[in-house]
Amino acid sequence: LTCPPDIDAEVFACLPLEMQQEIVNQHAVDINDSSSDSEIECLGVSHSKLPDVNTMKIKDIKREVESYGISASLMIEKDELVDALKDARKKGLQVVTHVPDLSSSNNDTSDGMLDYRAAARRRYMESQSCQAVIQQNQQQQQHDTSNNGFMIPYHLYAHTSSKSLSVNDPTKKYFKTLRQVIGFDGSSSSRNYQWLFIFNYLVDFQYLLSELMPELIQFRRVVVFYGSKNPTEASQQQWKNLLAGTGNTAEFHRLHPSDPPNTRTNPLPIKFNYGVHHTKCFLVGYEENGKSMCRVVVHTANLVSGDIENQTNSVYHQDFPLKQKTESKKPAVANPYKRKRDSSSSLDDDDDTSQFEEDMITNLESYYYKVRQSWCHPSMSSSNNSLSSKSMSWLQLIRQYDFSSAYVVLIPSVPGRHKADSYNNFGYFKLRQAIIENVCSHQQQSIATPKPIICQFSSMGGFSQKWLSNFLSAIDSSTTQDADPITTHEIKSKKKRAPLSAKLVLPTMDEIRTSTEGYNGGGSIPFRSNKVDKDFLQPLYHRWSHRNRNSTTDPFKTARHIPHNKTFIQPSSTVANGIDWLLVTSHNLSITAWGQIQMRPKEHHPDEKILFIQHWELGVFMSPATLSKMTSDEVGSDIQLMPYPGIDKSAVIKNIDGEEEDEDESETPKVQVPLPFDINPVAYDKNDIPWAVDRRDVF
Numbered sequence: 001l002t003c004p005p006d007i008d009a010e011v012f013a014c015l016p017l018e019m020q021q022e023i024v025n026q027h028a029v030d031i032n033d034s035s036s037d038s039e040i041e042c043l044g045v046s047h048s049k050l051p052d053v054n055t056m057k058i059k060d061i062k063r064e065v066e067s068y069g070i071s072a073s074l075m076i077e078k079d080e081l082v083d084a085l086k087d088a089r090k091k092g093l094q095v096v097t098h099v100p101d102l103s104s105s106n107n108d109t110s111d112g113m114l115d116y117r118a119a120a121r122r123r124y125m126e127s128q129s130c131q132a133v134i135q136q137n138q139q140q141q142q143h144d145t146s147n148n149g150f151m152i153p154y155h156l157y158a159h160t161s162s163k164s165l166s167v168n169d170p171t172k173k174y175f176k177t178l179r180q181v182i183g184f185d186g187s188s189s190s191r192n193y194q195w196l197f198i199f200n201y202l203v204d205f206q207y208l209l210s211e212l213m214p215e216l217i218q219f220r221r222v223v224v225f226y227g228s229k230n231p232t233e234a235s236q237q238q239w240k241n242l243l244a245g246t247g248n249t250a251e252f253h254r255l256h257p258s259d260p261p262n263t264r265t266n267p268l269p270i271k272f273n274y275g276v277h278h279t280k281c282f283l284v285g286y287e288e289n290g291k292s293m294c295r296v297v298v299h300t301a302n303l304v305s306g307d308i309e310n311q312t313n314s315v316y317h318q319d320f321p322l323k324q325k326t327e328s329k330k331p332a333v334a335n336p337y338k339r340k341r342d343s344s345s346s347l348d349d350d351d352d353t354s355q356f357e358e359d360m361i362t363n364l365e366s367y368y369y370k371v372r373q374s375w376c377h378p379s380m381s382s383s384n385n386s387l388s389s390k391s392m393s394w395l396q397l398i399r400q401y402d403f404s405s406a407y408v409v410l411i412p413s414v415p416g417r418h419k420a421d422s423y424n425n426f427g428y429f430k431l432r433q434a435i436i437e438n439v440c441s442h443q444q445q446s447i448a449t450p451k452p453i454i455c456q457f458s459s460m461g462g463f464s465q466k467w468l469s470n471f472l473s474a475i476d477s478s479t480t481q482d483a484d485p486i487t488t489h490e491i492k493s494k495k496k497r498a499p500l501s502a503k504l505v506l507p508t509m510d511e512i513r514t515s516t517e518g519y520n521g522g523g524s525i526p527f528r529s530n531k532v533d534k535d536f537l538q539p540l541y542h543r544w545s546h547r548n549r550n551s552t553t554d555p556f557k558t559a560r561h562i563p564h565n566k567t568f569i570q571p572s573s574t575v576a577n578g579i580d581w582l583l584v585t586s587h588n589l590s591i592t593a594w595g596q597i598q599m600r601p602k603e604h605h606p607d608e609k610i611l612f613i614q615h616w617e618l619g620v621f622m623s624p625a626t627l628s629k630m631t632s633d634e635v636g637s638d639i640q641l642m643p644y645p646g647i648d649k650s651a652v653i654k655n656i657d658g659e660e661e662d663e664d665e666s667e668t669p670k671v672q673v674p675l676p677f678d679i680n681p682v683a684y685d686k687n688d689i690p691w692a693v694d695r696r697d698v699f
Helices: 009-014 017-027 058-067 078-090 113-126 128-144 178-182 205-211 233-242 305-310 355-365 394-398 420-425 427-438 465-475 509-513 518-524 535-540
Strands: 040-042 045-047 155-157 192-199 221-226 249-254 281-288 291-299 314-321 409-413 416-418 453-456 502-505 567-571 579-585 596-599 609-613 615-622 640-643 670-673
Touching: 058 078, 155 178, 155 305, 178 281, 178 291, 205 233, 233 249, 291 579, 291 615, 305 518, 314 579, 355 394, 355 409, 409 427, 416 420, 420 427, 420 609, 427 465, 427 579, 427 609, 427 615, 502 535, 509 518, 579 640
Parallel strands: 192 221, 221 249, 453 502, 640 670
Antiparallel strands: 040 045, 155 314, 192 281, 281 291, 291 314, 409 615, 416 609, 453 567, 567 579, 579 615, 596 609
């Protein structure tokens, strides 16, 4: 694109293509608007009057509306767009332009690129539209904790329907935008960004540049691991160009385990024919108020606009401080679900407060990333609460932080032929271990009639009935201790129980057809008919949404948003609508993701069994026990997990970090989770057909 004459050409060349196009379009606008004499300032470009709304095309109206930071995704009629644009002009809103800020210089008169960007960033921060965003985020944060200290263990990504909710809507607090999830919420001007690791399968780098600027290029170090083969070199180079001369760096590593071993795209020692990097995670290092923090984000979305903004996806995030140089076993920050106890109570001496850290390190070791470097800006403070700027590996970096307050268990999958001594580190064996430690050990009595496991996923592999039965036996808290996952999963005890069952939540053809994206959006959940049409699966299928949708059956308005979510749940058999455990994860229902016990190749050890996994995946497991970990000897006995809505709010856990609480100690506090589908899903009827991308009627 040709740079307009009044724009710095060097700056223009480094801007994202969409931003360049917007500048060129605005520069060419014919000025004629009787409703406003105001001028728009965008990157220092002054324009006179705007075109008459009544003569503009719909796409131009929509573009201008969105340039003011207003979402036009739910405005169907032209009249709605026209009214929104007139209102924005009448209020004198300014164009929201995310401008890179690579310098803290205050010199507006400098001819250098860094000072130019810094000046543009300051103009943006002072604009009405930016201040409105900051105010909205602050109101949202206050609302998140206004319900007597109510904590949410995980959130949903804010889809287009949720963005139309008012800040006072009771479900609003359960949604987070991508920027909020990473920590770019605009509520703190004192936050300094240090390092960022991005893990995903599909990454639209142009989308990241447009959504996460200017903070994205303020990080000292960024490392991206992704799995898709889509061409991204141009956007990656554009990202690097924006960092030129700053000392900041960005690295991009495509991982494909089916490539030859010990190569750049497959650092593993062996090749995996169906290997995929499918993990979806952010690790974010930042400093605020003199304290260095690490934010861990585990989610279910690809980093593309369709997944984040149009589909249903879940996300867990939690912040962790640096370790303190002290012999005290007390964590640096309190578990947010910890309830106030009497002064005599203390942490369990046998409590392992580093399991989250060990699981994280074990997972990261599989990437074979061995670069040593400084991870923060040299100007960062050097207090005990700040990260050192000395050179270190990323494993050493992660070990600087205190994860003892984590209220989840990490469930990773790593490609490999895992031997017996590492079975419980990965895949469904890791999930089984978490269930035994955090559910089975806290159950007061055996369950006579356990409820079926609920499995909700966005893709499905080609597995047999035997594998599914083995998988469900291993993760069902009522059978896992009696089942032997190493052999044949036969029940060892003499106790008889009904045949295993499950509820597989899979959208129907009609649910996809009537979704906000229609059949086109269904391509992101690539079920295949030869896999979903197996006879033994048909009785297990349940709908994504109710047949009659309303505010009660669809509180989060997810029914018409395609489920790219992945959730595995064990409903409680003793508490009505309660949840014994819940997993939010990148794992779909497949052998390649979860693993399978196999015999080693005969040329090695013919009698040795291995856990064979071909995917990188990551999930977070939570239960009443994990939420109340480090509370007291009564771990897990004083919290119940419940899906929103329909519980007595007076019984919701109120105390955070041990503050005073008004709760009646006789009541069991309940933690609400934003489950995007009903915990009692509706079974298929004779007219329901499971969604598959290769059915002829789709086309």
